[in-house]
Every structure is written in structure tokens, then in C-alpha cells.
Amino acid sequence: MGNGKNKWKISFYRSSSTALKPERKNPPKEFLCPISGSLMADPVIVSSGQTFERLYFQVCMNLGFTPTLSDGSKPDFSTVIPNIAIKSTILNWCDAAAIERPQPPDLDSAEKLVRTLMASQVEKSQIENMKEDDKIAVSEKELLKGIAENPPVKFTHAATEVNRRPSHFYSSSEESVATKIPTTPLPLPLPLPLATRPSCYSSSSSSSEIVADETINPNSSEEEEIVVKLKSSQVFEQEEAVISLRKITRTREETRVSLCTPRLLSALRSLLISRYSAIQINAVAALVNLSLERMNKVKIVRSGIILPLIDVLKGRSTEAQEHAAGALFSLALDDDNKTAIGVLGALHPLLHTIRSESERARHDSALALYHLSLLQSNRSKLVKLGSVPALLAMAKAGDLASRALLILCNLAVCAEGRAALLDANAVECFVGMMRGNELDSEATRENCVVALYELSRKSLRFKGLAKEAGAAEVLRDVEQRGSDRAREKAKRMLKMMRRRDEKEEVDWEAVLESGAMSQTRRRLGCGINASGANSTEF
Structure with missing residues (x-):
């Protein structure tokens, strides 16, 4: 009888122990972060109800990225609170399953994962929304005919510039044949002639280009021969291929479209980050040449080439940086590329390169930032990156004053930009530049007036700051002696200030x-x- 009771007790104990264990080792789906797919160490719940690992949420917010979840929905990141209930449940599950409790992820790995997700999501969206059949192939002659009503554009091998002051903003949508209406057009003109080809592009050989014999047989498939050599395991063949590609895309403009294929771009992409300087420089330079054709711009971005370009921009080779900045500027001319370039993280490296020792790198980085800042989402990112103080310092220094002012005028259009500019004493800065005759041209002076006018709109702080800076005196001088457009803006500001007084x-x-x-x-x-x-x- 006693033995039976003991057996019953032992059997009961084992049954209870088994019942406490989870039925499976795999964690429930709700324990996993939708972004990383890993157990959450510090879960937070967002406005739309989903729960994320806190660090991945923060990285997404910092990069201005909203992921598309597995069910096709997009979370609302406007508010966030700790999800204590799910955190406690996860820890209890780990203890019961004898599994190590999850640790917060590493910041670098989190950023890398989110950027990879961003790139794949952008590529998927572009593939879905942009069909190759919708593209219109045009020759240079047809293009010139298509923009006959716009300011004349002179196509040369050095730089293409608008020959007269535009009466409104010109973005890549106005350069294309199928004209689009910008979603957030800037209301004011910035009358500065802007190049539409990178300054690093030239019809003459650069110091890094080795003059090689023509290795491509014009009677055979050029793409096939180049791709084979680009993918070769032999370094000398890779170098020979990028030099040849750079040469023929510079001297034979008609080959740029035919050679810009997904297969060639894929082979070229891997060489952009080559540890051999000559290969890297010539590969990026060849990419600049390919990007000059409007038909190629979106195709290049869709090939996944932006992230390697950003790596080149962060590298140590000055000449490679020049070409990378030029490529990003050229690609940013197309409206369909602006979002992808900003989302993939090019803004911060461009802000750094704008202070480079190389004049070419500074010039092309500034123009890339100008065209990217035509998009509202990129303006917000630039403000969050702390670009306003740096750009104001550049505007005062005089080296790239005209380019810095163009970007600042774009930033002044959005509410975040106006607030940051007013906080950084931009009113006093612009008034001081105009009073001290520190501007290199009448166009730059006009841009100062435009920036002040944008700051005066929807701002209760402007009047006090303008009065303290003595803006009325400067604006009266502009009203008398400035350009027609500057006089109009100055007149409006003075009238507004007098009316309030x-x-x-x-x-x-x-x-x-x-x-x-x-x-x-x-x-x-x-x-x-x-x-x-x-x-x-x-």
C-alpha cells in the first residue's frame, strides 16, 4: 500500500513538471520583432498597435523609414510606449523553456539590417510602379526639340548650364519629355544657372586614367566583352575593362544607352568598392558617364548602385569621391530617384563631402543636395541631420555661398527648416551678408532676399528678429536698387512689417x-x- 502511494506521488510530480514546460521551443510569432524576426529584449508598441524592438524602431525613425510589414500594412510611428506586458511574457517564456533571455541588438547591425530592408523595399516599389514600357527613348536632337519652349540648354562635353535665369525652379521633371507636376513645388525662384552635368565629367583624360589600346572590337558585342572582363578574377582584366568602358562612354555618347544594361551594371557595381585604386576610380567615372543619359538614371538606381556609391563617398580616395559626388548629383536630377537616394542614406555623406578639400567634390555634393532638397522628405532629413548651422557657415564663408543659399532656400520652405533657421540666427546672417556686400553676384543677393521672404511667412518670430538685425534698412535698399524679383519680395516684407507695427x-x-x-x-x-x-x- 505504501509503495503504491510513493509511486503515485512520483508519477504526479513528473506530470506537473512536464505541464510547466512550453509545448514548443520555437517562440510565438508575437514575441518576434516584425523587422528583425528575433526575440524582443525591449519591446515597444506603436500607435497602429504593432510591437517592435525599441532599437529597430529608433533606427527606422532616424532614417525616416516606414517598413511594409508581412501583411502589407505600414505601421504608424507617431507615438510609442513600452510594452511591459509582452516583455514580461517573453522573459517568463524564456525562463520556462530554459532559453537565454534576449539581449538588445547592436546599433551597427540594426542599422545595416534596416538599410538592407530599405533598399529592397525601394527596389520592389520601383519595379512595381515603373514599367520599362512606359519609358520614352529620345535622341539628343528630339530632346532639344522637346525643351525648345524652356530656357535653351547647351549640350557640351564639359558642363551643361541654363543660359539665362529661369523664371521658376527647374527640376528633373522639367528636363524630361513626359513632364510631371511636382507634388510639393517650391513657390519661389532661385535664379542661379545650374549645371546639369557633374564637374568631374570631362572629354579629356584624367590623371587616373591609363591610356590603353582599344581592346573592344567594335564589330562584336561590346557589352558581352566588357562584362566578361569586369567579372574576371584577374585584376589586370578588370582594370582593362573599366578603363575601356570609361573611354568609350565618354567619347561615344551613343553607346551609353546600349551599354547601360542590368547585367553590366551588376558587374560594375562590385568594382565600385574595389581595393585597387585604379579600378575603383575608373569604375565610378564610367558610371558618371552612363548616368548622363536621362534614360539611364532610374535604371542605375534600380540596379542597387547607391549604397556602393555612398561607400566610395566615405572612402579615402579624393578622385573617387569626386566621381561619386558627381554620380549622385547626376542621378538626383531625376525626380524618381530623389526619394531612393535620400532613403538609402546619401544625405549625411554628401553633407560631409561638401566640406571636402576638392573643389569638384564640394561643387557636385552641393548641387546633389540642392536637387535632393527639392523633395519634402529629404528636407526634413537634412534638418534633423543638423545641416542648417553648417550651411549657414558656408554661406558666410563665401566659397560655396551661392550653392549653400540654394539649399537653405529649399529648407526654408518647410516648417522644420524655418524653425531651425530662425533658431540658428539665419535672419541676422542673411541681413549681415547683404549689408556687408559679401555676395559674389546679384543672383546670390536675390537668393538672400528669397530666403528672408520664406522665413517671414507663417512666422511670428521673424518680425522681432528682423527688427533686431536692422533688416528694414537693407530691404529698403533692395527695394530701390535690387532686381525686379528681389524688389518685389523686399516690398512685400516691408509692407508686412509696417502693417503689423x-x-x-x-x-x-x-x-x-x-x-x-x-x-x-x-x-x-x-x-x-x-x-x-x-x-x-x-
Whole structure:
């Protein structure tokens, strides 16, 4: 009888122990972060109800990225709170399953994973929304005919510039044959002739280009021969291929479209980060040549070439940086590329390169940032990256004042940009530049007026800052001697400032003359005494 009880007790204990264990070792789906697919160490719940690992949420917010989840929905990241309940459940599950508790992920690995997800999501979106059949192939002659009504464009091997001041902004949508209406057009002109080809592009050989014999047989498939050599395991064949590709895409413009195939771009992409300097420089330079054709710009970005270009921009080779900045500038001319370039993280390296020792790198980086900042999402990113103080310092220094002012004018269009500019004493900076005749051209002076005008709109702080900086005197001078457009902007600002001053004076004089203030005080005083509500006697 006793032995039977003991057996029953042992059997009962084992049954209870088994019941405490989870049925499976694999964690439930709700324990996993939708971005990383790993157990969450610090889960947070967002406005739309999903739960994420906190670090992945923060990285997405920093990069301005909203992932598409497995069910096709997009989370709302506007607010976030700790999900204590799910965290406690995860820890209990780990303890019961004898599994090590999850640790917070590493920041570098989190950023790398999110950037990879961004790249794949952008590529998928572009593949779905952009069909090759919708592209229109045009020759240079047809292109010139298509823009005959716009300011004339001179196509040369050195640089293409707008020959007269544009009466409004020109973005890549206005350079294409199928004209699009920008979603957030900038309302004011920036009358500075802008190059549409990178300064690093030249019809002459550079110092890094080795003059080699023509190795490509013009009667055979050029693409096939180049791709084979680009993919070769022999370094000398890779170098020979990128030099030949750079040469023929510079001297034979008609081959740029035919050679810009997914297969060639894939082979070229791997050589952009080659540890051999000559291969890297010539590969990036060849990419610049290919990017000059409008038909190639979107195709290049879709090939996944932006991330390697960013790596080149962060590298140590000055000449490779020049070409990388030129390629990003050329690709940013197309509106369909602006979002992808900004999302993939090119803004911060471009801001760094804008202070490079190389004049070419500075010039092309500034123009790339100008065209990218035509897009609202990129403006917000630039403000968050702290670009405003750096750009104001550049504008005051004079080296790239005109380019810096173009970017600042774009930033002043959005609310975040206006706030950052006002916080950084931009009003005093612009007024001081105009007063001290520190500007290199009338166009740059006009851009200062445009920036001030943008800051004056929808801002209650502008009037006080402008008065403190002595803006009225400078604006009156512009009103008398500036360009037509600058005079118009100055006149509007002065009228706005005078109207507010007069309104305040009239209001106060009316109050004093009518005795309304004393009447109001007496009325309030009677009310207080009668009611005794505010008396100190309790």
C-alpha cells in the first residue's frame, strides 16, 4: 500500500513538471520583432498597435523609414510606449523553456539590417510602379526639340548650364519629355544657372586614367566583352575593362544607352568598392558617364548602385569621391530617384563631402543636395541631420555661398527648416551678408532676399528678429536698387512689417484715448470686490 502511494506521488510530480514546460521551443510569432524576426529584449508598441524592438524602431525613425510589414500594412510611428506586458511574457517564456533571455541588438547591425530592408523595399516599389514600357527613348536632337519652349540648354562635353535665369525652379521633371507636376513645388525662384552635368565629367583624360589600346572590337558585342572582363578574377582584366568602358562612354555618347544594361551594371557595381585604386576610380567615372543619359538614371538606381556609391563617398580616395559626388548629383536630377537616394542614406555623406578639400567634390555634393532638397522628405532629413548651422557657415564663408543659399532656400520652405533657421540666427546672417556686400553676384543677393521672404511667412518670430538685425534698412535698399524679383519680395516684407507695427500702434492709442483700459480695470475691480472671490479673507 505504501509503495503504491510513493509511486503515485512520483508519477504526479513528473506530470506537473512536464505541464510547466512550453509545448514548443520555437517562440510565438508575437514575441518576434516584425523587422528583425528575433526575440524582443525591449519591446515597444506603436500607435497602429504593432510591437517592435525599441532599437529597430529608433533606427527606422532616424532614417525616416516606414517598413511594409508581412501583411502589407505600414505601421504608424507617431507615438510609442513600452510594452511591459509582452516583455514580461517573453522573459517568463524564456525562463520556462530554459532559453537565454534576449539581449538588445547592436546599433551597427540594426542599422545595416534596416538599410538592407530599405533598399529592397525601394527596389520592389520601383519595379512595381515603373514599367520599362512606359519609358520614352529620345535622341539628343528630339530632346532639344522637346525643351525648345524652356530656357535653351547647351549640350557640351564639359558642363551643361541654363543660359539665362529661369523664371521658376527647374527640376528633373522639367528636363524630361513626359513632364510631371511636382507634388510639393517650391513657390519661389532661385535664379542661379545650374549645371546639369557633374564637374568631374570631362572629354579629356584624367590623371587616373591609363591610356590603353582599344581592346573592344567594335564589330562584336561590346557589352558581352566588357562584362566578361569586369567579372574576371584577374585584376589586370578588370582594370582593362573599366578603363575601356570609361573611354568609350565618354567619347561615344551613343553607346551609353546600349551599354547601360542590368547585367553590366551588376558587374560594375562590385568594382565600385574595389581595393585597387585604379579600378575603383575608373569604375565610378564610367558610371558618371552612363548616368548622363536621362534614360539611364532610374535604371542605375534600380540596379542597387547607391549604397556602393555612398561607400566610395566615405572612402579615402579624393578622385573617387569626386566621381561619386558627381554620380549622385547626376542621378538626383531625376525626380524618381530623389526619394531612393535620400532613403538609402546619401544625405549625411554628401553633407560631409561638401566640406571636402576638392573643389569638384564640394561643387557636385552641393548641387546633389540642392536637387535632393527639392523633395519634402529629404528636407526634413537634412534638418534633423543638423545641416542648417553648417550651411549657414558656408554661406558666410563665401566659397560655396551661392550653392549653400540654394539649399537653405529649399529648407526654408518647410516648417522644420524655418524653425531651425530662425533658431540658428539665419535672419541676422542673411541681413549681415547683404549689408556687408559679401555676395559674389546679384543672383546670390536675390537668393538672400528669397530666403528672408520664406522665413517671414507663417512666422511670428521673424518680425522681432528682423527688427533686431536692422533688416528694414537693407530691404529698403533692395527695394530701390535690387532686381525686379528681389524688389518685389523686399516690398512685400516691408509692407508686412509696417502693417503689423501700425496695427499695434493704433490698437494701443485707441485703448488709451478711449479709456478702455481704466474702464476695464474698474469693471474687473467692481466684480472682484462685489463677489469677494479673490479676497484674502477666508
